Amino acid sequence: MFYRSVRNRLELGTPGIEAPNERQIRLRMEAEPSPEPQEQKAMTQAITSFGETRTPPQPVSNVHVMSIIGQIEGHIILPPQNKTTKYEHVIPQLVAVEQSPSVEGLLVVLNTVGGDVEAGLAIAEMIDTMSKPSVSLILGGGHSIALPIAVSCKYRFIASTATVTIHPLRLSGLVIGVPQTYEYLEKMQDRVIKFVSEHSTITEDKLRELMFRTGELVRDVGTVLVGVDAVKLGLIDEVGGLSHALRILEKLIQEKHAKPEADNSLPETAIDEGEVPE
Amino acid sequence: MILYTVLPIEAVLEGLEHERSFIDLQLEGLTITVEPISMEEAVIVRVISTDPSHYLNPQLSPGTKIRLFQVSSFITTML
Secondary structure: OHHHHHHHHHHHOOOOOOOOOHHHHHHHHHHOOOOOOHHHHHHHHHHHHHOOOOOOOOOOOOEEEEEEEEEEEOOOOOOOOOOEEEHHHHHHHHHHHHHOOOOOEEEEEEEEEEEEHHHHHHHHHHHHOOOOOEEEEEEEEEOOOHHHHHHHOOEEEEOOOOEEEEOOOOOOOOOOOOHHHHHHHHHHHHHHHHHHHHHOOOOHHHHHHHHOOOOOOOOOOOEEEEOHHHHHOOOOOEEOOHHHHHHHHHHHHHHHHHOOOOOOOOOOOOOOHHHOOO | OOEEEOOOHHHHHOOOOOOOOOEEEEEOOEEEEEEEOOOOEEEEEEEEOOOHHHHHOHHHOOOOEEEHHHHHHHHHHHO
């Protein structure tokens, strides 16, 4: 505000006022407390950060939303052209969610191209062992390592046009061409397959078959599942969107309130068909 | 490290050889790693703390721009 008024004066050329240079203005701005009202300051912040004048008001919510976007970053900081989900930040955040008395449920929004196997599995293992209800929602695409994260939640949704790509793990960089290398890779792959098959109704064999299916040209082998396909295979519970996910989460929270001593092993098919929103 | 992703590995790792410089800032009760983007501004890269609530603080989430000369006032508004 102060800055702008100085600028205006400069442009109008008010007589008798010596034009301060940029540096002086900045120094004065730093020295003086900002005359902007708090609201306006927040608005300026919103413009610079989001390109919007208004961000939705912040009511106190009992749900924590965790968006897993871009690449899931593991032990190596990826170059800045990648959008990343940093697991060293997400994991303590999950601890905070589990421990915070004000958070009652977790909504995991997935739109990711995959990422580090260990980091992705770590997030999935954390969500899986949480006592608070969790619901996942795949939008756009939830590829590769996103699948274990999606199935780790108590209830999963996929948007009708969202896709899930299932493909084998690949080695990159320097590969030592010995059988052990492939055994190791196989072992890593088995961890993913095992986690997904244990947390959904798909069998290990079926998942492996989808992973190595030829003819769909997902780079070379693999399968692309669009919305309802993932539900039919038992990987995802339902096709739905934001309102469905939030409604189910609310329902799970209420169920937990009803029997607070219940352990976290909520049965996979606990929600009966009749009450499920379409 | 094994990447399990649909993107080609070259696209993901392109530019990895460029060295990036990070600074650790000691705030009260926590450390943050920031990457300076200009003389005045830096972007938070990582939060190092044992208090889980720090990780829920939107002011501390990675990717947030902070003004380096405001770090002292930043602490007071944060705590």
